[in-house]
Amino acid sequence: MLRLLLALAITLIVAPAAAQDDLQAILQTHAEEVANPGRRSVGALIDDLLASDLPSVPVFLDAWQDREVVRDSRDGRFFIAGDEEDGVVTLLDIANGDEIGTAPEAALEEVRPNGGVRRVIGGALVQFRLSDPDPRARQRALASIARRPDADQIDPLRASIEEEDDAGILAEKERLLNILVARFGATTEDRIAAIEALAGEINPDARAALSEILRTEDRVVPAGEATDGNVAGTLSLPRAEAYGRLVDAELAPPGVSPAEIRDTLLANVEAGAVAGTRLADLDTDTARHAAYERLSETGRAAPFVSDEEIDAAIAAHSFEAVFLEEDEAVIDAARATLGSVERQVALNRAADLGLDALSLASIYFLAAIGLAITFGVMGVINMAHGEFIMMGAYTGYVVQQFVPDYTLSLVIALPLAFIVAAAAGVAMERLVIRHLYHRPLETLLATFGISIALQQLAKNIFGTQARPLTSPDWLGGQLVVNELVSISYIRIAIFVLALAFLGLLLFILNRTRLGLEVRAVTQNPGMAASMGIDPDRINMMTFALGSGIAGIAGVAIGLYAQVTSEMGANYIVQSFMTVVVGGVGNVWGTLAGAGLIGVLQKLIEGMNPSNTLAAQTYMILFIILFIQFRPRGIVALRGRAAEG
């Protein structure tokens, strides 16, 4: 505190020396109120201080509120107490905190304003801070009001609104004023007007204020009797909880728990028996109850409360939630507004969830589209597809080791990842898959062999720990729409990337010679070959394209997740499901599959946010059931091609 004061003092040092005398003079005219302030009498002093318009007033008020002001009993002047050493206290000037002398501790009277006075001082201080020339200081003052809302803050806040020139802070002040008036306003009309002005606010402060107005207290009343106050509703509590509350309210005798029964029985063991029952026979609850009842009949234990008695006691009382707020009109207004606020919040949450789902869907689309193309054209499932994703990510990592500029390295890494993964894909197609045509299940297993070998190779080269792929600064941070809706720029970039590839693929497949040939081979390889298309070349090209896109997806995924040798394996099953759900060999199908899986996963997570494992489980179960109804996916190939 002292350091803060000194810092303040330095800023105030330019104040004219006369001002300090003025402050001391004002204090001297009200010396009694300063030294022995009372809640009622202090008003005049504060008014004088405010009227003086001295810049040093807040410094003094601060010290006063913090009980740091002392009065020198020899001349009656006021000072701020500094460090104390051997009974000698350094005196600081009340106006600027300069050291101006020392005094023996015995000569000083501490000025200790009580709680009520300090609140008045606080109110005056808030006013100063709310009109502080520094906008950041004003924002801090607003934040501190929002943290501890209080009826006394209404007037200073309202006063400061008139002088506010910053539009943002003005809106903030008006919002805060509404919150304060809603909770502490003087008249019902004021409060209702303020509450209604809060409609549409999704800010947590506003919601907290409204739910504070609607706070309830649980009460137990004998059944049939009316409660005084505004009853919010009747509670239905679980049995144990309900009886516990009856016991707490001393409306029922405490029940006897099995542990208490056991302890009581143990305390009354006589010659290997309790109340006539041998210990060895006390191995059921019934036997223990009987023994306990006999003990309580002879007064050696508290009476046993049977289940019937507990039920009867619960039935004889009703448990009600009662509003702490007494004004019914305010409650109704708050309830209505909270309803609309909550709808607004739900809407925004849904929008946020939608954005998440969209970005997840674009990741799945990027990861799966390469798989879908190769699957569609060649009918083979490439289990090593995930490792192409990993290769792309590691390519990005390696590029970053050589090119320190993150933007430049990203520009280099994207095409390089495409080339590396495409080359690996072509090599795999030439060396392995070409020899396994018409044996799709063997292809699946052979590519699995490639997958485990590549994964282990990556582990041997790069180690098991995760490698960072740092995104450039312009991709850091989030696009914040409001308190509830935000999305990180990386996810937007991934979305844009997915869109770009969607467009590119649609263009290649529908507008180029290569695309025509790819579609022909997809539909009927034999017929395509007899028309002069070389299926071998097409297979190689599609494999290069599909793997290359996986490489680029790897860079994109690496930017927001970490690069490990297992990252591909984490996406492969999801990619398969995207392909299978969407329908094979069709860009739109993959898009639909990715969209469905992304939205579904986020939706299930949204319903049960604490448990992503469960969300994934339910999603897979849904997919298994979905396949029952559309075995060929959402966008199914028709005709002969579907038979393969």
Add this chain to the structure above:
Amino acid sequence: MADATLTGPATVPPIRRTSTMIFLAALAVFVLLVTLLADAGMISTSTVKLLGKTLCLALAAVAMDVVWGYTGILSLGHMAFFGLGGYAIGMWLMWARTEAIVLADMAARTLPPTPSELQDAIGSQIFGVVGTSDIPMIWTFAHSLPLQLAMVVLVPGLLALVFGWLAFRSRVAGVYLSILTQAMTLALSLYLFQNDSGLRGNNGLSGLQNIPGFETTSQATISIAFFWGSALALGLGYLLFAWVVSGRMGSVLRAVRDDEARVRFLGYHVESFKLFAFTLTAIVTGIAGALYYPQAGIINPNEIAPVASIYLAVWVAIGGRGRLYGAAIGAIVVSLLSNWFTSGGAPDIDLGIYEIRWTEWWLVLLGVSFICVTLFAPQGLGGLFDLLSARRRSGRRASYGPDTGAKRPEEGAE
């Protein structure tokens, strides 16, 4: 029944009978050898356990061979059934052992425990690690060995029945079915990873090597007993499947593999045959799992991750699909080799500039050799026996059928 319409005598190829006899004889010799060596102290208890576990894996591989090599369904989810069998028996093992511990603990008390106190104590012992002491519904039968043994058969069997019925009914086949089975095992393992799944989340069930009622018996004796049990199960399972794949049933299964549509047009209810093969193999795999995990001592959801089932398919492919002994040999050879390499048994090779440490390079070697087997030796290790028996490759030039799961000429042998 459709079988009656099958014309011609249902002859069992003699090679199958011979191969069955040879396999069982080899198994018997192996069991005797291991028992004698273990008795003489030449091989350690942990080695006996390893061999016993390997026999269980071989049984799972034989079942996998029936469903893939004979019926043409590449299931990438059979290890889920293996794990479920393990969980089923593990629940009883864990419950009975905890009960014994709790009873011993409570015996010292003045008051004998009531049944509910006992339940609470067992519950907090078992489920303390996942922060609860409530006993989940699925543990209702855990106190009883016969009921839990029934679960070993019923749970994998019912899951396979329901899943297979749904999948085959809607004619999901080929790679689609493979991916669907993979999704099933992934969903199951993710579900079990949750703490509130009732099976202790990622902690799994542990301490399964302690068999209740045999606390005083040494692990050496128990391991030999389980080794015998595993060998017996493998022998019986092999006989069962040899019987299933021979005769008319086997002919229909192979026909379904090679050309499903044609078999359907011939009037067979293909779905029933596939469902039968799928469910029966699931049950046997579950039993294999129930024998495996008491020897392993611990089971957790990682064991049924999708990759485990792919390895099962890899073993069958390396051993040679479409012949039962091939699957068993593939599983035994690959899993023992894998153990040898990863446990540091294989000597490292110093190349001067780089030292090949097999613990790091084993998976690369496995992957590459697996690709080579698929490419150059489609008949797998089992093909070597064709050389021994001087059996010629079948004279067929064309493929066995148009289906994706059908055999190809290069895989030969029927």
